[in-house]
Amino acid sequence: MSKENSINQGMTVLDVVHRFPSTEEVFRSYDQKAGVCVLCEALFETLEGFAGRFGIDLDELLNRLEKSPPGKST
Template sequence: MGAPDLIKERRITPEMTVLDVVARYPGTESVFKNFDEQAGVCICCQSLFETLRDVSKKYDIDLDQLMTELETRMNGIQERI
């Protein structure tokens, strides 16, 4: 077993901004849209430069749920580098 087998690194982290995520994984914008009603605003419009952690606190969104939905949506999306 090599080091990559022992440590599975997340490609999306709570410290990334909304812009970081949608720029790298364009299909994830739909995940943010799904949370717009709960937030009461368009997250991509109002919080583009905020971290996912800050967005979850600001709009009372469960961070684990947001991360899981982003990771799920991201699977199958080609990363833009």
């Protein structure tokens, strides 16, 4: 992703999913670890807050989101 399209720890989950719909799959992959539907319970949390709340490695999360293919998820 280019710099203007990059994902950063200060963005909310909603910001990321809205701008990059394919990241929805990445967030869903954390549902079991979080013990909740991430897209239901953490939409308004920053990525940093989400990672801290659910014990997720922030760097790993950011890397996975950045590697998510552009465009709509199916």
